[in-house]
Amino acid sequence: MPVNYKRLQEKITFDDLMGTLSEEFAQLPDQRRANSSYDLADVLRSAFAMFSLKSPSLLAFKELTRQEEKNLKAIYQIRSIPSDTQMRTTLDPLSPAPLRTLFAKLFHKLSEAGVIKQYEYWKGQLVISIDGVEHFCSTNVHCNHCTIRAHRNGETSYHHAGLAAVLVHPDQEEVFTLDFEPILNADGSKKNDCERNAAKRLCQDLHERYPDLKPILVEDALYANAPHIRQITGYGWLFVLNVKPDSHESLERQIAGRKASGQVKELPITDPQRIKHYFAWTNDLCLCESAIDVSVNYLLYEQTDKKGKVTRWTWITNIPLNARSVEAVMRAGRARWKIENETFNTLKNQGYNFEHNYGHGKQNLATILALMMFLAFTVDQMIQRCWRLFRQVRGGLRTKAKLWDMVRSLFKVQPFPTMDALYRQIADLYDIQLC
Numbered sequence: 424m425p426v427n428y429k430r431l432q433e434k435i436t437f438d439d440l441m442g443t444l445s446e447e448f449a450q451l452p453d454q455r456r457a458n459s460s461y462d463l464a465d466v467l468r469s470a471f472a473m474f475s476l477k478s479p480s481l482l483a484f485k486e487l488t489r490q491e492e493k494n495l496k497a498i499y500q501i502r503s504i505p506s507d508t509q510m511r512t513t514l515d516p517l518s519p520a521p522l523r524t525l526f527a528k529l530f531h532k533l534s535e536a537g538v539i540k541q542y543e544y545w546k547g548q549l550v551i552s553i554d555g556v557e558h559f560c561s562t563n564v565h566c567n568h569c570t571i572r573a574h575r576n577g578e579t580s581y582h583h584a585g586l587a588a589v590l591v592h593p594d595q596e597e598v599f600t601l602d603f604e605p606i607l608n609a610d611g612s613k614k615n616d617c618e619r620n621a622a623k624r625l626c627q628d629l630h631e632r633y634p635d636l637k638p639i640l641v642e643d644a645l646y647a648n649a650p651h652i653r654q655i656t657g658y659g660w661l662f663v664l665n666v667k668p669d670s671h672e673s674l675e676r677q678i679a680g681r682k683a684s685g686q687v688k689e690l691p692i693t694d695p696q697r698i699k700h701y702f703a704w705t706n707d708l709c710l711c712e713s714a715i716d717v718s719v720n721y722l723l724y725e726q727t728d729k730k731g732k733v734t735r736w737t738w739i740t741n742i743p744l745n746a747r748s749v750e751a752v753m754r755a756g757r758a759r760w761k762i763e764n765e766t767f768n769t770l771k772n773q774g775y776n777f778e779h780n781y782g783h784g785k786q787n788l789a790t791i792l793a794l795m796m797f798l799a800f801t802v803d804q805m806i807q808r809c810w811r812l813f814r815q816v817r818g819g820l821r822t823k824a825k826l827w828d829m830v831r832s833l834f835k836v837q838p839f840p841t842m843d844a845l846y847r848q849i850a851d852l853y854d855i856q857l858c
Contacts, residue, residue: 426537428536428537428538428540431535431536431537432536432537432538432808432809433809433810433811434536434809435532435533435536435805435806435808435809435810436806436809436810436812436813436842436843437802437806437810437813437842437843437846438498438841438842438843440529440532440802440805440806441498441499441500441802441842442500443528443529443532444468444471444525444798444802445464445468445499445500447525447528448463448464448467448468448471449462449464451463451464451467451521451522452521454516455513459513460505460509461503461505461509461513462502462503463513463517465501465502465503465504465505466505466509466510466513466514467514467522467795468499468500468501469484469495469499469501469504469505469510470510470514470791470792470795471499471795471798471799472484472495472499472501473781473795474775474795474796474798474799474800475499475799475802475803476827476830476831476834477774477775477776477827477831478831479776479779480507480779480781481507481510481511481781481782484507485504485506485507487504488835488836490834490835490836490837490838491834491835492504493838494834494838494839494845497838497839497840497841498839498840498841498842498845507782510782511782511784511788514782514784514787514788514791514792515782515784515785515786515787515788515791516786516787517787517791518787519605519787519790519791519794522791522794522795522798523602523603523604523628523794524632525798526600526601526602526603526797526798526801527601527602527632527633529599529798529801529802529805530590530599530601530633532805533599533805533808536809538808538809539590541595542590542592542595544592544593544639544751544755545639545661545742545751545755547637548637548638548639548661549590549636549637549638549639550590550591550592550593550638550639550641550755550758551588551589551590551591551601551629551636551638551639551640551641552588552589552591552598552641552642552758552759552761552762553586553587553588553589553622553625553640553641553642553646553762554586554587554642554643554759554762554763554767555584555585555586555587555606555618555621556584556585556587556767556770556777557582557583557584557778558583558584558585558777558778558789558793559581559582559583559584559778559780559783559789559793560580560581560582560778561580561581561780561783562578562579562580562581564581564780564783565581565783566581566783566784566785566786566789567608567785568583568605568607568608568609568786568787568790569581569582569583569607569608570582570583570584570606570607570608570615570616571608571615583605583606583607583783583789583790583793584605584606585603585604585605585606585621585790585793586603586604586606586618586621586622586625587600587602587603587604587762587766587767587797588600588601588602588603588604588625588629589601589761589762589766591641591758591759591761591762591765592758593754593755593757593758596765596807597765597804597805597807597808598761598762598765598766598804599801599804599805600766600797600798600800600801601629601633602625602628602629602632603793603794603797604621604622604624604625604628605621605790605793606618606620606621607790618645619645619646619648619650619651622646622651623650623651623654626640626651626654626655626658627654630658637659637660638660638661639660639661639662639663639742639755640655640660640661640662640663640664641662641663641664641755641756641758641759642662642664642665642759643664643665643759644664644665644666644667644670644671646664647664647665647666647670647671647710647739648710649710649711649713649714649717652664652710652717652719653716653717656741661740661741661742662739662740662741663738663739663740663742663752663755663756663759664738664739664740665736665737665738665756665759666721666737666738666739667737668737671710671711673709673710673711673712674708674710674711674719674721674739677708677709678705678708678721681705681708686705687703687704687705688703688704688705688745688746689701689702689703690702690703690746690749696729697729698726698727698728698729699725699726699727700724700725700726700727700750701723701724701725701726701727702722702723702724702749702750702753703722703723704720704721704722704723704744704749705720705721705744706720706721706743706744707720708720708721708739710739718741719739719740719741720739720740720741720742720743720744721737721738721739721744722737722738722739722740722744722749722752722753722756723735723736723737724736724737724738724749724753724756736753736756736757738752738753738756740752740756766800769800770796770797770800773823773824774823774824774827775796775799775800777793777796812843812846812847812850812857813846815850815855815856815857815858816846816849816850816853816855818855819850819853819855820849820853820855826849829849829852830845830846830849833845833848833849
């Protein structure tokens with residue numbers, strides 16, 4: 424009997440996902456004393472609820488009406504709600520590693536429901552975008568794990584950042600987080616951690632945590648280096664990496680030689696909207712003189728709009744380039760921006776308050792809170808993709824900002840047994856026709 428993926432996807436609702444996360448939180452190891460005032464699972468559920476509801480601060484989350492308290496217990500399955508201080512104290516010493524495994528649990532639900540199959544792009548491969556993002560910055564507050572910057576004016580700033588791996592597709596709106604690797608200094612270290620080191624750890628974790636994953640990694644020019652390419656090709660992965668002429672001079676010289684000898688192939692196209700597309704490519708170059716073992720293929724793409732404005736991109740890849748593949752490679756390369764536009768910008772500008780300091784702590788608090796925010800964002804992306812009721816209510820209200828405002832407003836004044844019931848109340852208030 425064929426699998427009914429549509430029906431399976433419709434079962435992925437907020438209440439279903441909250442049940443899954445609630446159970447997973449309850450199974451995470453708790454190294455605290457047996458007589459701790461709050462269960463770790465309740466603290467994690469509370470942190471998740473804070474970001475799920477787009478609460479502007481820990482204190483604002485704790486200042487509850489009676490109805491909010493009832494809803495937190497019913498919808499988010501929290502038995503005892505901690506104060507902001509108790510939440511910080513409990514989360515600060517917690518290891519981030521177990522929380523990171525929850526992204527794979529959510530990915531598995533998407534895979535079982537056939538969503539991941541819909542994201543297959545090139546010969547069954549999935550486009551995975553990796554990029555770094557900063558989520559804490561201060562000139563005063565810091566811990567032993569902060570990375571440090573010395574500025575020209577003599578000022579020192581302290582930072583927390585991470586490297587996110589996100590499943591994207593050129594034709595799909597939703598993006599799904601696979602992992603978030605912290606960029607942190609080790610205790611006592613005088614040398615800053617960096618994106619390249621974090622990428623090495625992240626890719627190793629992805630390879631181990633998602634053994635069946637067949638990715639096309641799309642990344643910026645920072646990752647177009649020999650150690651990184653050797654690592655990911657050792658896993659059998661494909662890649663499309665941005666390159667810049669000023670940072671890859673050896674590559675540019677090889678391309679210039681190929682052009683002079685007529686070995687660079689070209690493909691000009693004008694589409695029905697009179698936009699011009701120009702592809703130029705060549706295969707089997709060495710990345711640089713110090714890494715002659717690293718073979719790459721080079722693609723240049725130029726787009727000329729109706730007004731004559733030219734935009735240019737260049738990539739290296741291990742996908743063989745020909746007239747049939749260059750457009751697919753180009754679209755995969757440009758999909759890299761979805762991690763910035765659909766992920767980081769959404770977290771910063773659409774209610775998640777990603778750059779707000781919810782708490783820094785002395786150990787892991789800043790990282791734990793960033794992970795919880797990414798989990799809340801991933802759940803939102805999953806219900807946007809799969810939950811029909813969410814899509815209908817969002818369509819009726821037009822913007823997510825208005826939807827989040829309505830959820831918070833009703834959450835404060837009326838008790839609901841489930842998030843489903845809350846969304847149906849919004850639909851009723853706005854006369855949104857449900858089917």
